Amino acid sequence: MSEETRIVDLEAVPENGSYRFTAEDPFANETELILVSCDEDPGVRAWINTCPHESQRLDTGDGAAVRDDAIVCPRHGSHFDACSGECDDGPAAGTTLPGVDLAVEDGAVHLADDRYAFLREGGIEDEDGPGSTSHVSF
Numbered sequence: 001m002s003e004e005t006r007i008v009d010l011e012a013v014p015e016n017g018s019y020r021f022t023a024e025d026p027f028a029n030e031t032e033l034i035l036v037s038c039d040e041d042p043g044v045r046a047w048i049n050t051c052p053h054e055s056q057r058l059d060t061g062d063g064a065a066v067r068d069d070a071i072v073c074p075r076h077g078s079h080f081d082a083c084s085g086e087c088d089d090g091p092a093a094g095t096t097l098p099g100v101d102l103a104v105e106d107g108a109v110h111l112a113d114d115r116y117a118f119l120r121e122g123g124i125e126d127e128d129g130p131g132s133t134s135h136v137s138f
């Protein structure tokens with residue numbers, strides 16, 4: 001693991017919330033992801049920050065709602081298992097959040113997925129991203 005793959009200290013990932021960050025794929029497309037705590041090894045998961053139901057951000061900037069080890073979609077309330085990403089209730093039932101591979105080393109969470117490179121803490125600053133209330137642009 002190196003400084004280029006390091007996301008954040010594991011202890012900075014909230015128990016009932018999320019840590020939002022941006023990564024880049026090999027085609028220079030930026031992708032928003034969230035880190036959430038998980039009871040299973042290595043103690044954390046990374047999920048694409050988009051509900052599969054209607055392209056809604058799960059973490060809109062203040063951390064995702066996490067209740068009973070499930071991420072709650074802010075738009076219609078579907079619950080996604082924090083460890084598996086699976087949803088078994090609400091309008092997103094039957095879907096699974098896409099995830100990326102992580103590694104924890106020396107107390108730090110690292111991106112360990114060849115598809116993505118860590119860019120920065122926080123989300124993508126665009127007006128029309130997932131969670132935007134406007135779907136019309138002029």
Ligand code: FES
Nearest residue numbers: 051053054073076
């Ligand atoms: S947008 Fe997430 S459940 Fe509908």
